[in-house]
Amino acid sequence: MPIIKHEQFLEAPVEVCFDLARNVDIHTQTTPKTNEKAVGGVTEGLLEQGDMVTWEATHLGVRQRLTAKITHMERPTMFVDCMVKGAFHSFTHTHHFQEVSGGTLMIDRFEYKSPFGLVGVMADKLFLEKYMTNFIISRARELKRIAEGY
Template structure:
């Protein structure tokens, strides 16, 4: 069976060094704060602090008025350049989220600010065959990219406030 995969990227400039942005991005508390609209919380696995390679966390949230539960694994990790979280169990047929962090700007005192270009690469596919493909096209891609943008605003604020 061929699985259709939706892919999108979101880039955010953060005025903090890559290591700081990397660490903030792995904070369970920053994540739950960024997802407060959906009442997301960590309910199993690592439920507080900073995630690391091999950690699993089960998230519970409400999206589209329905309860969702997803367990993710930090499957790749190279501080401060990137990490990957992937769905182990949950509502998607496939979910993979790459987090990339690269030095950005010169920090030379002439208007160039040293910071980080944070780039998220998300790949997912919905369950339910043709109905899932329709949901991806009509709703999910835009909804998921907005969630990542919202999360990134929280990561940016938390990293810049350090």
Template sequence: MLRIVTDIAAPVERCFDLSRSIDLHLESMVASKERVVGGVTSGLIGADQEVSWQARHFGIQWHMTSRITAFEPPHRFVDEMVRGPFAAFRHEHRFAAHGGGTRMTDVVDVRMGWGPIGPVADPAAAAYLRRLL
């Protein structure tokens, strides 16, 4: 389980919307050549919607489809992998007013699967995700 707390000098509503922006996500992931290959392809993703991604990480081409499984604007949403390379991937995004701005908390649960190598790979995946987020 990975937990990252970030304080942002912007209103909660703005942070919530920017965090679910497909376009901003693509801009932030240029290094991995991430692109949308299905579902919501631009704008803001919302409740029960899906997006399919293709990207290169660790020199490997990855495909993953995520669905918004919880949606409580402007304070929380959850995206979960419904198809992809992991045994499980769940990312909870929380937003709270804090000190005139917003405290954003990301909680990510990723399990690689991969049989007996999975428990060894899980910490490496969490460390990599910490750098990405």
């Protein structure tokens, strides 16, 4: 089961970073390459513990839907979203926010399991893990850009 971890420093207060990361409207702004939009559940504003959102996006050339639920939240230092329905067998994405001198250290930990057994494991090694890593890094950089201009 691949685990992707990425750290991004943001020159912004921890509360701002936390709220931007769980804002549905901001999420769509940070994912322009996949054209993500919320089409079900909470479709705007801030996500709270227990909320579900269904995203529609184009990944690897395929238009797809994924529903995630906010399963845990400790404002303003952490929240967790887990896939309820979608292309993965499962995933858990933990978002940590640590106040540091001069700003916030945002730490993404994305743990997932691909579908299709051995074929999925091969897809991870061939392209999926790299694709997901790049997706998470790209979104973190966009959040940094937005937070530092806030």
